[in-house]
Amino acid sequence: MTSPLTFFLATLLISTSLAAPKITGEQKVWHKITLSFDGPATSENATPNPFTDYRLDVTFTHADQSFTIPGYFAADGRAAHTSAESGNQWHVHFAPNRSGDWTWKARFRKGKDVAVAPNSTAGESAGFFDCESGSLTIAASDKSAPDTRALGTVQAVGHRYPVCAGTGDIFWKVGADSPENLLSYADFDGDFKSDGKKDDLVKTWQAHVRDWKQGDPTWQDGKGKGMIGAINYLASKGLNAMSFLTFNVEGDDQNVFPYLDYHERERFDISRLAQWEIVFEHATSKGLFLHFKTQESENETLLDQGDTGRQRKLYYRELLARFSHHPALNWNLGEENGQWKAHHNKTHFQTTAQRLAMGDYFHAHDPYDHPVVIHNGQWPADLYGKNTSIDGASLQTANPTFANVHNATLNIINASQAQGKAWIVACDEPGDAEHALVPDAADPTHDNARMNALWGNLLAGGWGLEFYFGYKHEHSDLTCQDWRSRDKFWDQCRHALDFFRTQKLPATEMKCLDDLLLDAPGFCFAKPGHTYLLLVKNSAKPARLKLGDSDASFTISWFNPRDGGALQSGSITTLQGPGTHPLGLPPTDPDKDWVALIKKN
Numbered sequence: 165m166t167s168p169l170t171f172f173l174a175t176l177l178i179s180t181s182l183a184a185p186k187i188t189g190e191q192k193v194w195h196k197i198t199l200s201f202d203g204p205a206t207s208e209n210a211t212p213n214p215f216t217d218y219r220l221d222v223t224f225t226h227a228d229q230s231f232t233i234p235g236y237f238a239a240d241g242r243a244a245h246t247s248a249e250s251g252n253q254w255h256v257h258f259a260p261n262r263s264g265d266w267t268w269k270a271r272f273r274k275g276k277d278v279a280v281a282p283n284s285t286a287g288e289s290a291g292f293f294d295c296e297s298g299s300l301t302i303a304a305s306d307k308s309a310p311d312t313r314a315l316g317t318v319q320a321v322g323h324r325y326p327v328c329a330g331t332g333d334i335f336w337k338v339g340a341d342s343p344e345n346l347l348s349y350a351d352f353d354g355d356f357k358s359d360g361k362k363d364d365l366v367k368t369w370q371a372h373v374r375d376w377k378q379g380d381p382t383w384q385d386g387k388g389k390g391m392i393g394a395i396n397y398l399a400s401k402g403l404n405a406m407s408f409l410t411f412n413v414e415g416d417d418q419n420v421f422p423y424l425d426y427h428e429r430e431r432f433d434i435s436r437l438a439q440w441e442i443v444f445e446h447a448t449s450k451g452l453f454l455h456f457k458t459q460e461s462e463n464e465t466l467l468d469q470g471d472t473g474r475q476r477k478l479y480y481r482e483l484l485a486r487f488s489h490h491p492a493l494n495w496n497l498g499e500e501n502g503q504w505k506a507h508h509n510k511t512h513f514q515t516t517a518q519r520l521a522m523g524d525y526f527h528a529h530d531p532y533d534h535p536v537v538i539h540n541g542q543w544p545a546d547l548y549g550k551n552t553s554i555d556g557a558s559l560q561t562a563n564p565t566f567a568n569v570h571n572a573t574l575n576i577i578n579a580s581q582a583q584g585k586a587w588i589v590a591c592d593e594p595g596d597a598e599h600a601l602v603p604d605a606a607d608p609t610h611d612n613a614r615m616n617a618l619w620g621n622l623l624a625g626g627w628g629l630e631f632y633f634g635y636k637h638e639h640s641d642l643t644c645q646d647w648r649s650r651d652k653f654w655d656q657c658r659h660a661l662d663f664f665r666t667q668k669l670p671a672t673e674m675k676c677l678d679d680l681l682l683d684a685p686g687f688c689f690a691k692p693g694h695t696y697l698l699l700v701k702n703s704a705k706p707a708r709l710k711l712g713d714s715d716a717s718f719t720i721s722w723f724n725p726r727d728g729g730a731l732q733s734g735s736i737t738t739l740q741g742p743g744t745h746p747l748g749l750p751p752t753d754p755d756k757d758w759v760a761l762i763k764k765n
Contacts, residue, residue, distance in 0.1 A: 184298065185270075193263050193305045194313040194330060196445070196489050199256045200241055201293045203272065207250030208239070208424060208431055212274070216430055216478060218290055219271075219278040222256045224300075226266045231531040232284070233258050234485040237434065244383045244438035247353050254293075259489040259532065260302045261317065261329060269297040280477040305330070310404060310451025312492035318453065320535040320555035323672050324577055324586050324625050328491075334671060335492065336664045337453050337628035338618070338657040339405025340398060341592050342601075343367070343644040344457065344499070345417035346408035347443075351387040353435040359426055361418040369394050371646035381442050388439070390645075392446055397647055399450035402658030404492075406447060407455035407592060407630050409499065410483065415460035417642055422482060429467065429475045432482055444490055454493035455558075455592065455630060456483065461500035461541060465512040472521040480525055494535040496558050497522045502542025516546040523553030535588060544576065550584030559626075560593035564634075565612045569594045570620035570687060574676050577625045591621045592630040599634040603649040606637060610653040614725060615757050618660050619699045623687035624676045631657075659728030667761065670695055682708040682744065686757075693741075696762040699725070700747070703754040709762065711741035716764045722750045723759040731761065738765075 189197040199222060206214045220235030233256050240251035260266060272294040275287025289295075307314040316330020325334040350357055350368050357366050369390025376382075376393035398406060412420045424431045444454055458480075459467075467475040487493070503513040514522075523536045538544055539558040547554050557576045561568050573589050580587035594617035595601060601613050613631070621629050631650070633640050639649040647654075664671075674691045681688040681698055684707035690696040693714040700707050711718070718739040721731035736748030739762060750758040 184296065185293065191300055192303050193261065194259055194316050194491050195305060197258045197260070197300065199258070199268070201254045201270065202252055203254040203292045204290065205250065205252040206237065208434060213430060215432055215482070216277050216279050217274060219273045219284070219287070220254050220256065221271045221284055222258070222268050224258055224260065224266050224268045226260070226262055226264060233531050234481055236482060236485040239434045243435035244442055247435045249434065257489040259491065263302045263304050266300045266302060267297065268300065270294065277474065279481060280474050310399070312448050312451055316491055317532050317534065318492045319533055320588055322586065324588060325627050325671060326535055326588050334627065335453070336661055337405040337590065338661050339403045339407070339453065339630050340647060341407045341630035342633035342641040344407065344409050344641055345412065345420055346406065347410070347440060348417050348419035349391055351391065352439050354433050355425060356419045356421070361426055365417050365642055366419055367645050369645050371648065372397055381446055383439055383442055388442065391443055394647060395443070395447050395450055395452065399452060401654035402661060403654055404451050404661065405453040405455060405628065405630050407457060409457045409460060411459050411463065411479070414463045414466060422479070430478055437486055441486060444487060448490050448492065454490055455496060456493060457496040457499050457539070458483070459498045461498070461510070464498050464501055464514050470514040470518045472525050477525065480529070484530055488530055488532055488534065494537050495526050495530070497536065497538045499539045500541040500560065501538055504541045519547060520553055527553045539592065545579060548580045548583035548585070552585055556588035556590070559589055559591040561591065562596050564596045564599045566594050566616035566620065569617045570624045573621045573624035573626040589626045590628050590630065591617065591626060593632040594629055595632055595634065597634060598636045601631040601633055601650055601653065602637050603639060604652045608652055610656060613653060614656050615699065615701055618657060619725060619759070620687060622660065622664065623689040623697060623699055625689065656726060659725060662728060663723055663759070669697065680710040682710065694764050698760040699757060700760055701757045703750050703758060706746045706748055708744050708746050709739070710744045711739065714741040716741050718762045718764055720747060720760060720762045723761060725757060725759050
């Protein structure tokens with residue numbers, strides 16, 4: 165006869181094995197590992213609301229550190245492929261930052277609005293896998309660059325540049341800012357395609373279907389090839405960033421949002437978000453930085469009247485739970501955010517306190533501490549400070565020749581540093597609204613975009629750019645479906661990225677010192693007495709460089725920003741300080757722009 169104790173132990177063993185999650189993904193540093201728990205069966209429209217009234221958090225611990233990762237309701241666990249609205253699967257994604265043995269413990273709570281409660285123990289136990297625990301053994305990553313899983317989480321670390329946690333290297337970026345409605349895509353689930361809200365702007369990305377490769381991801385019998393192919397193309401050009409809105413209700417496009425429909429604010433479209441994740445996973449594997457633009461100027465007060473209240477916290481929690489494991493991303497608090505003259509008729513805008521509160525939330529809840537940036541709109545002077553929760557600027561300018569990119573970048577760098585915290589500054593909408601980066605057919609050389617924007621930002625101390633496409637041209641910020649429209653310029657962007665990655669400049673010790681460059685238009689980025697990096701826009705009359713009091717000897721080499729390639733020698737190969745000295749002529753084409761690298765012997 166079975167004893168009561170034996171029966172109890174057997175029952176406990178069965179219960180424990182049923183509660184254990186399914187673990188998928190490569191158990192390696194910086195890789196996405198998913199814990200899939202069997203929980204309560206529910207649906208997107210159920211009561212209680214599975215998005216607000218349940219809360220899953222899993223704490224992962226290794227030695228002296230721990231990460232608490234938010235989870236989410238995942239329907240049947242395969243919603244990207246099945247379009248499921250219901251099920252009993254609850255997911256947590258974890259990207260460990262160290263190899264070795266990790267332990268984990270789940271907390272699963274239920275109760276009214278527990279998902280957005282300030283206390284993670286609010287409500288009551290939801291049963292099922294609550295308090296379940298286990299372990300993982302994590303190996304080193306086997307990926308190689310450009311895959312961002314080989315680099316580690318991109319983080320702001322207190323100086324002008326974001327750094328890859330795995331390598332310690334600066335993350336330089338150049339990519340596409342347009343189209344802002346990248347995720348307005350016909351192959352994603354949802355009725356946004358037929359709800360009467362600017363449905364003509366929904367994309368097919370047909371021009372990039374040819375760039376999809378056998379073995380690349382799709383969903384639902386071959387959907388997604390256009391967008392996956394577009395990512396392949398961008399990566400093939402050597403670019404490493406793409407930008408997209410995740411919430412543009414009431415904005416310019418009105419087809420991108422995470423919710424079940426246009427008017428919903430607390431129930432999410434599980435299958436569409438899972439399809440977004442397929443796209444983001446592929447982009448990560450191809451080395452693309454993910455620029456999450458979380459709202460537009462037109463809708464910045466739509467959630468909680470601009471506060472970080474119930475609706476906004478729920479929205480941010482879903483973004484963090486589903487996507488924060490990607491190593492290379494930033495959270496942009498709002499496109500054209502705040503009060504600014506171009507929107508002088510706009511009566512609803514976020515205040516300084518509301519702008520800072522959004523940053524506070526991300527820094528308190530993002531387990532990986534990705535950079536938090538904000539886009540002007542309103543110039544960000546009200547947000548600087550030693551203890552600000554905002555790490556940097558996503559800069560927008562307004563000159564068709566990109567003439568103000570350099571000075572605007574420098575302005576924010578200097579002003580933020582003077583207030584106690586140096587911001588990272590990327591120029592993510594260089595140019596003006598009408599033209600900016602025009603198609604190759606309209607400007608095959610892109611001289612102003614290259615000199616004034618690309619090198620203008622980098623030689624001011626910025627960490628990179630994403631290029632906006634003006635609305636007066638085909639393949640604009642809202643209508644672009646073919647990134648090949650700017651194919652010639654992407655090559656010039658790759659040349660700049662290759663230069664900064666390979667030269668290993670002492671960039672954190674350098675600063676913009678344009679007044680050291682004489683007799684020629686251009687920019688100077690320097691660590692005086694050690695390294696000088698110049699863009700000389702025209703060397704027909706040889707430029708001169710102030711070496712100051714240094715009596716050191718320097719070598720001078722030239723880099724072609726138009727065509728790339730190795731460093732070359734010009735008419736002068738060495739400089740001897742102190743004083744002011746001519747640089748001589750570049751190897752060829754002195755009437756064109758060249759980059760001069762002067763290094764102490």
